[in-house]
Amino acid sequence: MHLSVVVSTLNGREQLVRALDALAADAPDAEVVVVNGPSSDGTTGMVRDRDDVDVLVEISERNLNVARNAGVQAAGGDVVAFLRYDLAVEDGWADAILESVEAGADVVTGPTHRTVRAGVTTESRETWTVAGRDVTFVNGDNGAFTREALDAVDGFDEYLETGGSRDVSHRIAALDFDVAWNADVCVRGEFQTDGGREPADWGTKYRSLAYRLAKNYGVHPGALAHTAKTAAFDGARALRDVLGGGSTPSAWLANGKGVFEGIAVGTKDGLAARKRMPADSRNPNGISSRADRAVTRYEL
Known part of the structure; x- marks a missing residue:
């Protein structure tokens, strides 16, 4: 079983370096796909100079779900994980993903530890019942899907500027795929200096x-x-x-x-x-809807 990791980034060169360093240390055998753009901070040159990134995909749109889908198209693994550019995987992250999949999970997700002045924040499994359906939400900054599950939902919905991982979680639940929460599938990041992330519009x-x-x-x-x-x-x-x-x-x-x-x-x-929309995937704006996401692709 082969793991691919898609890291989407936009003007996050310095944070991306930290994320890739941690990924290389924990998952040296994983295929790493960086989806960049449109960045203007030298990210392209930095990634092309590394020997631990397999594919660099340049896109022109500022939409995370477009970046994720472009990464899926470029990835060759049986399991595809998604990692936010400013998060670093902790020890055992890749092994925990593959262990959960081998145990029967179709989707694996885990917590994000964030360092704040008072200590460390984290998350736990989040499951809601919506319209009679139990939905376990995938952490979009730190989640992995089998290729079968990704194909079934046709990736992420590119209409959405935010909430793409929430949407895919609803569709995964509708198709009865198994979602595993594994506390060892853990990543770490830093809060911004004001103690939190920017508020959503x-x-x-x-x-x-x-x-x-x-x-x-x-x-x-x-x-x-x-x-x-x-x-x-x-x-x-x-x-x-x-x-x-x-x-x-x-x-x-x-x-x-x-x-x-x-x-x-x-x-x-x-x-x-x-x-x-196709009734099976619940995704009219997914991977199969277009083929022009990538502006440039580098095999490194």
Whole structure:
């Protein structure tokens, strides 16, 4: 069984060096595919000078799911793992992936350890029931799929600017593939200096959420309730920030407008996608939808 690792990057040269160094130490036999672009920080030259990267794919789009699909097309392994460019695998990462697959898992995911001032954060297995379906979510920064599973779902949905791994998790669950959570499939990263990642744009977030729920479940009461519950929670949290002086009423209103517009557009586009998508993969914008992702490909 051969492991391929797809590392997507965009203007992250220094962080990528750390990720590739850790990957070379833990998985020297894995095929490494770097999908770059459109970067302007010298990433191309750095990757081409290394002897531990097998394939470099240059793309022109700033869309993570396009990068992931381009990586799948370039990878030759029976198991394809996805790693964020600013995360370093911990010891035993590759072995743990292959052990889970050999034990019968179709998809394997694990935690991300992040160093903060107070210590180290991590995640645990996350499973939700949506419209009567149990969905175990794959960590998009740290997950691996068998080739059979990736082919069945036709990769990632390129309509989505965010939430691609959440969407693929719904489709994996619909096809009854087994998702294993393995605490040894662990990666490590650093929080930004403000103690966290940049906040998501609310319009984009809710367009993604509404799209993937409408696409995967149609107009289902459970999916609609989930969207409303999430919006209510975010709205209440943002209102507390306003009352505490951490935000302004105008910002809260602007975010609220973004939420409603995002839900409307995402629901419309999701229902349209549901009508035209292949019923088996639930993915009208997947790998098979186009063949022009790569601008340049280097065999290193």
